[in-house]
Amino acid sequence: MFSFNQWLRENKVAMWILTVLRVYIGYDWMTHGWSKLTGGFQASGFLAGAVGKATGENPTVQAWWGTFLEKFAVPNAGLFDFIIPLGEFLVGLGLILGCFTTLAALMALVMNFAFLFSGTVSTNAQLVLMQIFLVVAGANAGKIGLDHWVLPYLRGLFSRNKGNDTKDTPTISANHKTA
Numbered sequence: 001m002f003s004f005n006q007w008l009r010e011n012k013v014a015m016w017i018l019t020v021l022r023v024y025i026g027y028d029w030m031t032h033g034w035s036k037l038t039g040g041f042q043a044s045g046f047l048a049g050a051v052g053k054a055t056g057e058n059p060t061v062q063a064w065w066g067t068f069l070e071k072f073a074v075p076n077a078g079l080f081d082f083i084i085p086l087g088e089f090l091v092g093l094g095l096i097l098g099c100f101t102t103l104a105a106l107m108a109l110v111m112n113f114a115f116l117f118s119g120t121v122s123t124n125a126q127l128v129l130m131q132i133f134l135v136v137a138g139a140n141a142g143k144i145g146l147d148h149w150v151l152p153y154l155r156g157l158f159s160r161n162k163g164n165d166t167k168d169t170p171t172i173s174a175n176h177k178t179a
């Protein structure tokens, strides 16, 4: 039976479409990150505004997220001045190069949802939808990219001496000499 998920994960045509999608999304993240890194960026104003949206009868910002912003993000705004521009830039770079593609897409989702929870729709919802395709596709989304080499390298690193590697298994060879 045809499975769309399997098609995303294994098909060659899907691999090319995902590559175009990945580079497009990556370029969007990287340019936003770069302009914040070079032009300066302060999260405090936005964060205070988001806290203000957590009140009223039908608040845009959910109470638990409002509490997180008020108690953690606002007092540590300097951390977000740094991690948001860096995160956006690195996520963009990872997606463009196809390096740790799935992890980069997941971190991108974390940021999109943080912005959505804070009451900004903007391009976040459409990025979320596109990035879900990248995550479901898994390795196929990074095959035309550094993941083509990085993933097998990591697999080798973590599966050494496990699996079907026989070099550590003692065997008695034909010319085995006994004393």
Ligand SMILES: COC1=C(OC)C(=O)C(C/C=C(\C)CC/C=C(\C)CC/C=C(\C)CC/C=C(\C)CC/C=C(\C)CC/C=C(\C)CC/C=C(\C)CC/C=C(\C)CC/C=C(\C)CCC=C(C)C)=C(C)C1=O
Binding pocket: 032, 042, 043, 046, 047, 073, 080, 083, 084, 086, 087, 088, 090, 091, 093, 094, 095, 097, 099, 100, 103, 104, 107, 110, 111, 114, 115, 118, 120, 121, 122, 123, 124, 146, 150, 153, 154
């Ligand atoms: C449209 O949207 C929007 C924006 O945005 C454009 C915005 O700004 C903003 C404005 C935002 C603010 C004002 C801030 C708001 C802040 C909050 C709401 C506070 C809460 C926020 C959070 C909880 C989010 C925190 C952020 C996180 C978790 C992201 C952190 C991410 C990272 C640090 C980066 C992760 C990156 C990865 C995993 C990719 C990794 C890949 C690479 C780095 C590639 C590197 C490749 C190389 C260097 C090449 C060489 C490498 C090789 C060859 C590999 C070798 C391999 C080996 C195995 C050796 C809004 C509102 C918005 O609405």
